[in-house]
Amino acid sequence: MSAFLTGEELENVVYDIIWDAEKTLLIVSPFIKLDDYFKNLFKKHMDDHKLRIILVFGKNEKKVNRSLSNEDFDFFKQFPNVSIVYVPHLHAKYYGNEKKGVITSINLYDYSFKNNIEFGVFSEQKLFNKLSTSADVEAWEQCMDLAYNNEVVYVKRPAYRSKKGLISFGKEYVKSEVLFDSTDKFYGSGKSNLDSEKRLYDFDDELDLDNQYDVRPERVWEEEQSSTFSKNKINKKENKVDPTNNTQDKEPKKGYCIRTREEIDFNPERPMSNKAFKMWNKYGDKNYQEKFCHFSGEPSNGETSFAKPILRKNWKKAMKN
Template identity: 55%
Template sequence: MSKFLTGKDLDDAICDIIWDTERTLLIVSPYIKLDDYFKKLFDKHENNPKIHLILVFGKNERAVKKSLSKADFDYFKKFLNVSIIYVPNLHAKYYGNEKKGVITSINLYDYSFINNIEFGVFREQSIMDNFTKSADKDAWDKCIDIAETNDVVFIKRPVFENKKMIINLGKSYVKSDILFDSTDKFYGYRRKRNEEDKRLSDFPDELELGSVFSERPARESEKRKQNDFGYCIRSGEKIKFNPKQPMSRNSWKIWNEYGNEDFPENYCHKTGKKSNGKTSMRKPIL
């Protein structure tokens, strides 16, 4: 059941979401500024590779440090399993973990928590949420979609060693590797020419000890095509190339009424060729 919160109740709910996270902590906030209290909450998870911290921030495209200072950005880089994404037109705010979430007006900004009048709608998940729709689940899904379709700034992933013996002993954490870091692009340095944007889908959730993370190389002509455009798998119209969102806005609105990722579609997202039902949201490219 959803609850309207404001004042200290809203403050406590957001702090509990950060503190109680066990698997995924999703924070969407255009402006982020941490005081010592917030850092103490986050510090609980500093050495836990099982928690994936997904941080989405935005605004101030010409001066990103006004939205997230370099000091706070460097603070988040110390976590063992973290994704930082930048969205220039972000205005929404959301805080959630695997158990609960808040759709709210408040930024993760110390001044806002202390001085502003802010509202939020809080919901704690239940077993029934697996069978019914809820505003919080829709908010979570939308925020994940935003994270997956915008520029990655920083990615660090945990490396595990699998204990392969007669019996399965699971896996143990070894270290964390930085897979992507475009700090210079966002904090005052000139962007390199032809530098490619990266998305969350370009990176694994974790690494196995001994493996080497690498992307399959593509020809320059193929890179240009992917960076320029693709095709809506339902209507065939030209859109931005993005396998995570291979539909035009209008087509997606119709598809989203049922959300069947295996529903057969009409076109290949990459080439625009007719697919005769062999493409889908799950498999948009022939």
């Protein structure tokens, strides 16, 4: 279902998208300025570690705080599962969650909601059309592309531990950890003159505390570190493998992302690049028709999927490799 909206109807749709989000809340807005009403909408999710909030903002390269104030930035830092991305030339606006979205002219800015004449096209995903191409699905994927291919400013992720007990299973939330924070660059000098190399796909969606301390760290004294560094440098220069270095792994076999044909490690259980996987994971349909063979990279004409990432004719070759 799609509908053209303006005025109060458009405002209420944006409010509902924020309020009703359960899995993912994606907001793309060059300017973000929150009044008390907006903050109260977001506060519903303040303790919800399962909801992934992705904010994409932009403009004002020389004075970024005009696009997102330090005060509002600190407000979003309180959430347990949040990513904030900066896109310098952003002008588009989009609000979406796992069920509905709106392509619109309106910023997440209290002034825009109170004073401006704004338009928007609203779409709601139903069970029967989740797998079909629609404007909302394309808008979602385009906005996810923006989020995953531009400068990361802040990343905070939930951390989990396996439940312990005779009848317990699954995982339990323990805490959230800040994995990346470059706000000093934005709000310390007021300029964004250095482009961060970090992108969202560099960070896991969640942290596993069970594996964090499986192996006790070994103490290495400073002189040993220096010696090891020099030895590895010589071996690298001579292109030799040190037989005493047991940490050297074999070169991973090459595969292809079944959606983008990007070269990735060959792994039939994860046949997508990180970026493509995160887009696919919105619906998580393992039988959704994809474009390429994970083993050969050749076009599959819809015969591959997350469940069957390798063309049947290539299956025996893939298993041999």
